[in-house]
Amino acid sequence: MARSSNDCASDDRDWKRISYLSLVSRTIDQLEETKLVPEKKVLYQFSARGHEVSQCILSSFLTHKHDAVGAYYRSRPILLSLGLSLEDAIAAPMAKSGGFSDGRDIGVVCNLPSKNGPVVIPMSGDVGSQFTPAVGWAQAITYRLGTLKDESYRGAIAVAHTGDGGIATNGFWAALTIATTLKLPMLFFLEDNGFGISVPGVRQTPGGNIAENLASFKNLFIVQSDGTDPKDAVTAPHFFARQCQDSRGILVRTRKRTRVRNKSNQSEHAIHFLS
Amino acid sequence: MASQGLSDGGWSALEKQAHDDVAASLEKALARPEPKTATIHRHVYSETLPSGAPDLQQRGGLLTEGHKFPDATDTPNPEPQRINMITAIRRTLENELKINPKVLVFGEDVGPKGGVHAATLGLQETFGEARVFDTSLSEEGIIGRAVGMALSGLMPVAEIQFRKYADPATEQLNNCGTIRWRTNNRFAAPIVVRMPGGFFKCGDPWHSVSSEVLWAHAIGWQVCIPSNAEDAVGLLRAAMRSNNPTIFFEHRHMLDTPWARRPYPGDNYVLPMGKAKLHQEGTQLSCITWGAMVERCEEAATASGLSVDILDLRTIMPWDKEAVLASVKKTRRCLIVHEDGLTAGFGAEVAATVAAESFFNLDAPVQRVAVPDLPIPHNVALMEAVVPSVEVISQAMISLSEV
Numbered sequence: 117m118a119r120s121s122n123d124c125a126s127d128d129r130d131w132k133r134i135s136y137l138s139l140v141s142r143t144i145d146q147l148e149e150t151k152l153v154p155e156k157k158v159l160y161q162f163s164a165r166g167h168e169v170s171q172c173i174l175s176s177f178l179t180h181k182h183d184a185v186g187a188y189y190r191s192r193p194i195l196l197s198l199g200l201s202l203e204d205a206i207a208a209p210m211a212k213s214g215g216f217s218d219g220r221d222i223g224v225v226c227n228l229p230s231k232n233g234p235v236v237i238p239m240s241g242d243v244g245s246q247f248t249p250a251v252g253w254a255q256a257i258t259y260r261l262g263t264l265k266d267e268s269y270r271g272a273i274a275v276a277h278t279g280d281g282g283i284a285t286n287g288f289w290a291a292l293t294i295a296t297t298l299k300l301p302m303l304f305f306l307e308d309n310g311f312g313i314s315v316p317g318v319r320q321t322p323g324g325n326i327a328e329n330l331a332s333f334k335n336l337f338i339v340q341s342d343g344t345d346p347k348d349a350v351t352a353p354h355f356f357a358r359q360c361q362d363s364r365g366i367l368v369r370t371r372k373r374t375r376v377r378n379k380s381n382q383s384e385h386a387i388h389f390l391s
Numbered sequence: 392m393a394s395q396g397l398s399d400g401g402w403s404a405l406e407k408q409a410h411d412d413v414a415a416s417l418e419k420a421l422a423r424p425e426p427k428t429a430t431i432h433r434h435v436y437s438e439t440l441p442s443g444a445p446d447l448q449q450r451g452g453l454l455t456e457g458h459k460f461p462d463a464t465d466t467p468n469p470e471p472q473r474i475n476m477i478t479a480i481r482r483t484l485e486n487e488l489k490i491n492p493k494v495l496v497f498g499e500d501v502g503p504k505g506g507v508h509a510a511t512l513g514l515q516e517t518f519g520e521a522r523v524f525d526t527s528l529s530e531e532g533i534i535g536r537a538v539g540m541a542l543s544g545l546m547p548v549a550e551i552q553f554r555k556y557a558d559p560a561t562e563q564l565n566n567c568g569t570i571r572w573r574t575n576n577r578f579a580a581p582i583v584v585r586m587p588g589g590f591f592k593c594g595d596p597w598h599s600v601s602s603e604v605l606w607a608h609a610i611g612w613q614v615c616i617p618s619n620a621e622d623a624v625g626l627l628r629a630a631m632r633s634n635n636p637t638i639f640f641e642h643r644h645m646l647d648t649p650w651a652r653r654p655y656p657g658d659n660y661v662l663p664m665g666k667a668k669l670h671q672e673g674t675q676l677s678c679i680t681w682g683a684m685v686e687r688c689e690e691a692a693t694a695s696g697l698s699v700d701i702l703d704l705r706t707i708m709p710w711d712k713e714a715v716l717a718s719v720k721k722t723r724r725c726l727i728v729h730e731d732g733l734t735a736g737f738g739a740e741v742a743a744t745v746a747a748e749s750f751f752n753l754d755a756p757v758q759r760v761a762v763p764d765l766p767i768p769h770n771v772a773l774m775e776a777v778v779p780s781v782e783v784i785s786q787a788m789i790s791l792s793e794v
Contacts, residue, residue: 131397132405139409147413157421184543202412207420218575219426229450229577237542238578240566248535248563249580255536256543263521264492274539286559290532297527 129176134197137175138168141193144206158209162224164192167307169344172197174275174305175234182257182272183234186250188243189224190307191236191277198234200226243312244285247304250276251291254300273301281312284320296335434576435611437634445634448571448579451542452634453493460632461490465663467621467656474655477646479620480510480585483627484548486658488518491546494631496523498533498550498585507552508587508646530560534584538567541580546631554588554640555600567636568611583630587641589683589730594774596766599643601682601731606638607708607740613637613664614708618645618685621653622705625662632661642683650686665709669718673698675792676724679715679741681707684728684779691784697792707737715741716749723754724791728784733761755794760787 145163152158164171167190175197178185187194196205204215209223216227221241228236237249254274261269282288283306295302306326310317317324327340397405438446447454474482488494496511496518502525505512515523526533530551537547551557557564564584571579590599606614613635617623623641630637645651670685675697680688681704692699700718704710719725725745727738742757760779768774 132401135397135402136405136409139406140413143409143413147417182543184539186539202416203419203423206413206416207423210420211426212420212423213426214423216575216577217573218430220431220575221573225573227574227578229448229574231449235450235542237539238570238574240562242562242566245535245562245566248532249539249542251532252536252539252541252547253543254539256540256545259495259521259540259545260543263519286529286531287535287562290527290529290535293527293529294532294536 129173134169134172134176137172137193137196140202141168141172141196144192144202147206148209152210158223159211160222160224161209162189162222164190166309166344167191168193170307170341171277174277178234178273178275180234180272181232182260182269183274184237184250184253185234185275185277186237186246186253187226187239187277188246188279188282189222189239189241190279191226191239192224194277195226195228195236198228198236199230200228244278244282244287246278247276247282247285247287247291248294250274251294251300251302254295254302255298257301258298273303275303275305277305278307279312280306280308280310280317280320280324280326281315282306283326284312292330292333292336296333299335435572436613437571437579437581438576446576447634448574449577451544451570451579452581453491453544453546453632454634456544458491458493462659463628463632463661464657464659465625465661467625467654467660469621469654469656472654473652474620475647475649476617476620476623476641476651477508477510479623479653479655480627480641480646481512481514482655483624483631484511485514485517487546487548487628487631488514488522491631493545494522494548495540495545496548496550497526497536499526499528499552501525501550506550508641508643510550510585510641530556530558531563534560534563534567534582537582537584538563538570538580541582541636542570542578546581546583548583548585548631551584551586553598553600554586554602555597557584557586564606564612565609568609571611571635579634580636581634582636583627583633583639584637585627585639585641587643587646589640589642589644590767590774590778591643593769593771594767594778595769599767599774601640601729601762603638603640603682603707604731604735604737604740607710607737611636612708613706614640615664615706616640616642616682617705618642618670618682618703619651619653621656621660622662622668622703624656625660626664626705629661629664633664637664640682644683645686648686662705664706665711666705667711667714668703668705669700669714670703671699671701673700674722675699676726676788677702677715677718677722678726678728678784678788679704679718679738680728681705682730684730684784687779687781687784688728690781691788694781694785695788695792697788699788710737710741712744712748715745719745719749720752723752724794725753725757726760726784726787726791727757728760728779728787730762730778732764733759734764736761755791758787758791760784 171193211219227238537549540547615626
């Protein structure tokens with residue numbers, strides 16, 4: 117069953133909250149870059165600049181108590197959207213007490229064990245390690261629902277959040293294989309800014325666009341959207357949320373991607389893969 | 392957006408609110424104390440509260456959802472017949488699958504084939520494809536998937552077909568072990584990873600790898616290496632009921648060798664982690680060993696004509712330091728025998744501990760017998776030339792007794 121982008125016309129996102137959280141995340145980055153890093157209060161700074169809106173939009177769809185996200189180090193907007201307090205978000209990069217690691221781990225290597233809301237699986241500092249735990253969560257959803265007959269898991273999803281460098285890792289392909297062969301409720305949410313660390317995207321996948329290269333992958337529903345356009349960025353998670361409910365719709369959406377510059381002259385896009 | 396009040400003026404107000412809230416939170420964050428250095432050792436493993444209850448993580452594992460296990464005992468209730476180790480493992484998996492619907496068993500060839508070593512033979516037929524299943528040939532996928540399942544509250548038992556093939560999963564294994572510590576006990580991922588390895592009728596650099604020391608060195612793992620069927624039951628069940636992740640090493644030679652056969656000790660048999668077994672009591676020297684070397688050390692002790700304390704560690708993380716030190720204090724001589732490579736093998740850790748904590752009880756230097764720093768060769772004669780033999784161990788015992 118194909119769906120059209122018109123399905124987004126009735127979108128009722130809480131744009132005020134999305135905007136507020138995006139601004140908060142951007143403000144924290146500015147604070148770290150202009151004050152806390154020069155003062156050596158923050159020793160490792162990882163900016164989420166340019167990632168804010170698409171992440172906050174994505175998070176607005178993660179409302180199921182059994183949803184989970186496997187994220188990476190540019191995920192602060194997701195964390196803030198899913199319940200990380202501002203104080204923890206600011207204290208952790210300064211390695212202060214409390215928060216998600218009590219000063220043990222890098223401030224953007226987060227986790228969120230929320231009892232009654234989406235969980236952020238403990239992140240790791242190594243690129244690509246977020247995929248397979250997320251797909252394990254997705255398989256656990258199907259197991260709880262199908263075998264343990266726990267209806268509270270119906271409609272839950274797992275999300276693997278990545279930059280475009282992550283798609284070259286073993287973990288990405290392992291998780292993609294598992295998700296598509298088992299048809300799991302799994303979203304691969306890729307923020308493609310054209311670089312993996314400093315390495316151009318063409319070194320990560322031929323031509324630099326993994327979405328195009330995966331076009332023939334079975335059981336994979338692919339959406340590309342412009343991460344700089346909120347109306348467009350909302351499309352993919354919207355389709356996914358719908359997709360989870362009947363798990364048969366297939367739609368491939370392509371769109372010419374645009375770039376918006378951030379401080380490090382890298383640009384932002386969002387591409388979303390659905391299985 | 393405009394309909395939700397986000398006009399130009401509304402946007403400016405939102406920006407101001409964000410700045411004000413961040414500024415207020417910054418003040419609170421700056422006022423937070425530094426973390427306590429005194430607690431940095433905590434939460435590598437599951438801890439116990441003064442009440443005796445576990446100091447539970449918020450997410451992950453069976454206990455966070457209130458799972459109750461049946462009563463357990465470390466006293467065997469042996470059946471009349473002896474079974475081999477592979478049957479012991481299969482029966483333990485079967486029983487835990489039966490009593491705990493949150494147990495899943497998976498890996499390469501684990502499903503209809505029943506595993507290349509037959510550990511899961513018939514289990515898919517009994518428990519269905521959702522609970523016992525084949526995976527894609529990606530060890531990273533097997534272990535990472537297990538981690539995600541454990542974080543969601545299930546008990547995954549992942550099989551790595553041979554120890555060497557855990558290599559692609561190293562990142563996930565290392566990260567799994569440190570989850571509890573990294574998150575300061577907010578999360579834990581108690582999983583069981585079964586991995587056969589070690590020498591067999593012939594060897595090779597791929598299927599005969601031991602390298603158990605890697606998991607002892609990794610943070611947060613329990614590492615079991617049973618030498619016989621009874622211990623395999625007790626340790627595997629302990630792993631499947633544990634709040635910590637566990638590597639369960641299944642030695643290929645011991646899976647069917649007659650020496651390792653024991654009566655099935657019962658469905659409630661659970662061994663503690665870190666408790667060595669005094670396999671044989673003696674007075675002239677202490678032989679510290681584990682896995683397949685226990686059998687060889689027993690034969691070597693007989694061949695040597697010496698009275699040898701043979702201590703089977705059974706688990707190398709945690710390991711029974713007290714039992715080792717007590718034995719060495721008694722015999723005043725210590726020989727460590729293992730199949731893993733000599734350099735930085737786990738024997739080095741035991742030797743260093745004995746030297747540091749029991750130096751004045753020793754009448755001779757601590758000695759080690761292990762595979763030299765080589766891969767295991769395929770040719771049988773070459774393999775036997777590097778794996779510690781009964782003759783080599785026996786000679787080492789005699790030499791040590793003569794110091």
